[in-house]
Amino acid sequence: MQRIINKLFSKVSIILRTTKVFNKPTSAIFEMSNKCNLICPLCSTGGLKNQFKHIQRGIMSFDIFKAGLDKLLPEVSSILLYNWGEPFLNKNVFQCIEYAYKHNVKTLLSTNMMLYSEEIGKKLIKAGLSKLIVSCDGLTQETYGKYRREGNLNKIIDSVNNIIGLKKELQSEIPFIEMQCVVFKFNENEMEEYEKFWRAQGVDSINFIRMSYMSKLGKDISRRLDLVPIHNEYQPYHPYGIVKKCMELYNHVTIDWNGDWYTCCFPSGEKEYRVGNIVTDDFWGIWNGENYRYCRRLLKKQKSEGQYCETMCHDCTGIYPKKETKRFWE
Ligand SMILES: C[S@@+](CC[C@H](N)C(=O)[O-])C[C@H]1O[C@@H](n2cnc3c(N)ncnc32)[C@H](O)[C@@H]1O
Numbered sequence: 624m625q626r627i628i629n630k631l632f633s634k635v636s637i638i639l640r641t642t643k644v645f646n647k648p649t650s651a652i653f654e655m656s657n658k659c660n661l662i663c664p665l666c667s668t669g670g671l672k673n674q675f676k677h678i679q680r681g682i683m684s685f686d687i688f689k690a691g692l693d694k695l696l697p698e699v700s701s702i703l704l705y706n707w708g709e710p711f712l713n714k715n716v717f718q719c720i721e722y723a724y725k726h727n728v729k730t731l732l733s734t735n736m737m738l739y740s741e742e743i744g745k746k747l748i749k750a751g752l753s754k755l756i757v758s759c760d761g762l763t764q765e766t767y768g769k770y771r772r773e774g775n776l777n778k779i780i781d782s783v784n785n786i787i788g789l790k791k792e793l794q795s796e797i798p799f800i801e802m803q804c805v806v807f808k809f810n811e812n813e814m815e816e817y818e819k820f821w822r823a824q825g826v827d828s829i830n831f832i833r834m835s836y837m838s839k840l841g842k843d844i845s846r847r848l849d850l851v852p853i854h855n856e857y858q859p860y861h862p863y864g865i866v867k868k869c870m871e872l873y874n875h876v877t878i879d880w881n882g883d884w885y886t887c888c889f890p891s892g893e894k895e896y897r898v899g900n901i902v903t904d905d906f907w908g909i910w911n912g913e914n915y916r917y918c919r920r921l922l923k924k925q926k927s928e929g930q931y932c933e934t935m936c937h938d939c940t941g942i943y944p945k946k947e948t949k950r951f952w953e
Pocket residue numbers: 659663665666705706707708709710733734735756757758759803805832833834835836837
């Protein structure tokens with residue numbers, strides 16, 4: 624009941640685009656780890672790690688996770704256990720899933736699958752993971768390896784088959800298993816075969832998604848590596864400068880591995896965009912604090928007023944009130 628009322632309040636806030644809100648977030652990101660074992664060329668955790676040396680890296684402790692989730696309960700109904708890194712690098716992930724499950728919160732996890740083992744599969748099922756998203760961007764090692772550098776396609780195939788088998792053995796409906804393929808130029812001709820192959824393996828769904836440049840630098844790299852597909856439907860997505868409405872400011876929070884709180888997934892780890900810390904700060908003090916109120920006003924009026932705040936919203940809306948504002952995209 625509390626969740627239904629909370630959702631209603633959030634809908635009203637979104638419609639009216641209020642500056643203050645009375646609901647709590649319905650979803651959240653909890654970054655299990657912002658480190659990675661692969662070197663995908665557009666990713667700030669992988670191939671571009673050296674350009675993002677200023678990002679403090681680590682893994683989330685169960686205590687930080689619990690303290691953070693407790694502040695969002697009982698209203699929050701689903702959480703993502705990944706943002707910019709590989710969640711299986713964090714051994715606390717199973718305890719976090721179990722805790723969320725006990726509180727009837729859905730958990731989603733995206734992984735490159737390289738660290739998977741049967742033991743991990745059993746733990747995921749036992750803990751009650753709702754959805755496992757497997758990142759796999761190709762049907763052959765040659766195509767797959769173009770983006771997932773140092774990744775091994777056979778390892779993915781064996782691992783996915785293993786967890787499908789474990790689900791049957793343990794008579795578990797969850798986790799829902801989704802194969803996710805970022806559509807690049809090198810794999811766009813494989814889509815039909817990809818779908819056939821993974822359907823035959825018995826996965827629950829297949830999702831082709833649009834690539835993102837991830838950063839300005841990523842745009843240049845994408846051109847250099849000829850990554851951009853020809854297919855119209857899968858042209859690269861980037862929100863910079865075009866956003867008129869944003870739900871995230873009303874129903875979502877992003878929590879970094881150390882508890883640092885960001886308005887959305889993009890700037891996580893970029894300290895100047897941090898709005899607070901979920902563990903040490905008062906929840907309502909941040910959620911309706913000066914920074915959030917500034918961002919909600921900025922989106923509503925499409926111009927900036929009042930005390931200036933550093934925020935990613937400047938980049939998304941393309942509205943820069945101060946010339947010296949740091950531009951994430953440009
Ligand atoms: C940064 S990854 C972190 C989770 C995990 N390491 C993984 O790759 O699944 C988060 C999501 O971004 C996706 N991703 C990676 N590079 C992308 C790109 N250039 N465009 C769109 N999505 C991308 C991944 O497939 C994954 O689902």
